[in-house]
Amino acid sequence: MSTRLLSVRDLGITFLTDDGEIEVLRDVSFELNSGEVLGIVGESGCGKSMTALALIGLIPKPFGRISNGRILLEGEDLAVASEKRLRQVRGNDISMVFQEPMTSLNPVFTVGHQISETLRAHFDMSSRETWSRAIEMLKLVGIPSPEKRANEYPHQLSGGMRQRVMIAIALVCEPKLLIADEPTTALDVTVQAEILQLFRELQEKTGTAIILITHDIGVVAEMADRVMVMYAGKVVETGTARDFVYDPMHPYTHGLISCVPKLVHNPSYDPAPLLEIPGVVPSLRELKRTGCPFAPRCKNEIDKCRSAEPSLAEIADDHAVACWNRMETAW
Amino acid sequence: MxxxxxxxxxxxxxxxxxxxxxxxxxxxxxxxxxxxxxxxxxxxxxxxxxxxxxxxxxxxxxxxxxxxxxxxQGDFGFSLYFNRPVLELMFHRIGPTILLVVTAVLIALTLGTFLGVLAAQRRNSWLSHLVTVFSLVGYSTPVFWVGIMLILVFSVALPIFPIAGMYQSDTSATGLAFLLEVLHHLILPAMTLALIYLAFYTRLSRASMIDVLDSDYVRTARAKGLKNYLVIYKHALRNAILPVVTFAGLQFGQVLSGAVLVETVFGWPGLGTLAYDSILRRDTPTLLAILFFSASLVIVVNMVTDIVYRYIDPRMRAEQ
Known part of the structure; x- marks a missing residue:
């Protein structure tokens, strides 16, 4: 019943730096069906946000460029689309909610204006129509007295409210795909829950596919149908959300999940020891091209890991891992 | 308030x-x-x-x-030199000075902002570097020297513009023809006065625009699918212009004092030449009145700047 919406094949992105061109994204491939929620997980600097920006053609120019691969949105390759065509896609077919609600809205325009402007960019509508649509959107994202709020400026709203406005902007053109890049990271925990709840409601209501980028494992487990784990610009594991939580195969995925602090560890309520993955994400500049990029931090490392790079291999239906010595038993 | x-x-x-x-x-x-x-x-x-x-x-x-x-009581006394009421003397001089100063500020603001925005968009291009060099040169060149050089080039070597004055002393032009004549005389002094501020506003708006172009809300504007000119001239410029407006207001006094030099170099019949002559003549009442008038003008312009600022930045309105 669900149709293929997005198909990313072998996507590679390079950045021009003082040390020459470096690859920030390599061989990233994934599929997304309409109405599906895909979580992209990984530490900072692993290429999650760059993947998202590539989808809407906003890789920082002039230094970054798509060096390889295809981004097929309903069959159309966005990797080679013209700037004009990408502009039509942005905000209309694919829209995006960013991490920082405090700074992502323009301080000198009313929120109503910023919502209705998006509509005007894509449809031939009168300003009265777009304004009333903006108010409907504010109501939809749960902002009280939307008629009044529409005339207010971002600084008059709280962080949670602003993120709701960002979501309203992102959804006003009824996009096929919504990319949410760490949408709740900057918010209070209680507000986070509200925003996630809102995402879920709106997703059920509109059927929009969502790519949820986060480093919060809990959020992924809660929201996503499928999960893609990235490390050093590469996909290291993909699978269903269930596989991700209960049957992680890649030592990195395993590590990420072990790092989530447990509130309750044992009956005496001693705090559980905090776990970490030793080491840091390698700088892409220093990354050696031989071997698995995760090997220096990996507890399962074998000789082969240093000499050859593993590629993504299907180990079960809809579950693929890039590892020479994957976890045998999950827990 | x-x-x-x-x-x-x-x-x-x-x-x-x-x-x-x-x-x-x-x-x-x-x-x-x-x-x-x-x-x-x-x-x-x-x-x-x-x-x-x-x-x-x-x-x-x-x-x-x-x-x-x-x-x-509104009585600024009599000029010691002309033995006429000071206000009457000033009355004919205010118009030319305001014309000169306002033209110069408008040139500096619009052209400066435009160049700054252009340079900010391609911050490593030759245009951007040219703008930086030009503004450094413009900023460090004395006004009177620029005036004399412009006269030498555009009035003496290439007689395109008149050397001095606001109109021909024997002019018979009226209406539109007179206006054009004044405009013709205005160009060199206004450019001279504008140059230093043009350089300053170019640098300021370039720096401010570079900051704003990197901001999250500009990224949002792009992600919405807005056309590039809307992203630049609506979303980015509306924010980048704020420090430029502040400085334009603060610097108005400097422009006014610059006008004294420019008017003297170009024989522009404004308050500046009157002030200069009054100093030489020890014409205290006239000088005091001119100083008072300029101070009032600066204060009024600063108030207007505040009001404009409130209009273009909603965050300021909230703080009232």
Missing amino acids: ILRRIVYAFVLLLAVLVMNFALIHLAPGDPVETLVGEMGGATPEFIEQMRAAYGLDQPFYIQLATYLGRVA
Whole structure:
């Protein structure tokens, strides 16, 4: 019943730096069906946000460029689309909610204006129509007295409210795909829950596919149908959300999940020891091209890991891992 | 809020009056001696007589009180040199000065912002580097020198523009023709006065625009699918212009003092030349009136800037 919406094949992105061109994204491939929620997980600097920006053609120019691969949105390759065509896609077919609600809205325009402007960019509508649509959107994202709020400026709203406005902007053109890049990271925990709840409601209501980028494992487990784990610009594991939580195969995925602090560890309520993955994400500049990029931090490392790079291999239906010595038993 | 600003403005003006008056009295030179010197000499009795007639024999504080009292009634006295009411003298000079200053500020603001925005968009291009060099040169070149060079190039070597004045002294042009003639005379002095501020606003708006272009809300604007010109000239510029407006208001006083030099170089019949001549002639009442008028103008412009700022930045409105 669900149709293929997005198909990313072998996507590679390079950045021009003082040390020459470096690859920030390599061989990233994934599929997304309409109405599906895909979580992209990984530490900072692993290429999650760059993947998202590539989808809407906003890789920082002039230094970054798509060096390889295809981004097929309903069959159309966005990797080679013209700037004009990408502009039509942005905000209309694919829209995006960013991490920082405090700074992502323009301080000198009313929120109503910023919502209705998006509509005007894509449809031939009168300003009265777009304004009333903006108010409907504010109501939809749960902002009280939307008629009044529409005339207010971002600084008059709280962080949670602003993120709701960002979501309203992102959804006003009824996009096929919504990319949410760490949408709740900057918010209070209680507000986070509200925003996630809102995402879920709106997703059920509109059927929009969502790519949820986060480093919060809990959020992924809660929201996503499928999960893609990235490390050093590469996909290291993909699978269903269930596989991700209960049957992680890649030592990195395993590590990420072990790092989530447990509130309750044992009956005496001693705090559980905090776990970490030793080491840091390698700088892409220093990354050696031989071997698995995760090997220096990996507890399962074998000789082969240093000499050859593993590629993504299907180990079960809809579950693929890039590892020479994957976890045998999950827990 | 506005009322408090107006009260402050009045206090400030009073301070300006007292300071100017005191400074001029501290300065060396005696107006009566300058005056009789130009007449070709006089007896000591006549000089004393003149002093008494102008009230210059009174102690300083009496002179100050008398002066303040008269100013409060709108009486700026008579020019010692022309023996005509100061206000009447100034009346014909204000128009040309305002024309010159406003034109220069408009050129500097619009062209400067435009160049800055252009340079910010391609921050490593040759255009961007050219703008940086141009603004450094413009910023460090003295106004009078620029004026003289422009005259040498565009009036002497290539006689495109007139050397001096606001119109031909024997002009018979009226209406539109007269307007064009004034415009023709205006170009060189206005460009001269504008240059230094043009350089400054270019640098300022370039820096401000570079900051804003990296901001999250500009990324949001792009992610919405807005056309590039809307992203740049609506979303980015509306924010980048804020510091430019602030500085334009603050620097208005400097532009006014720059006008004194430019008017002198170009023989522009404005307040600047009158001020310059009045200094040489020790024409104290005229000088005081001009200083008072310029100070008022600066204060008014600053208030207007505040109001404009409130209009373009909603965050300022909230703080009221």
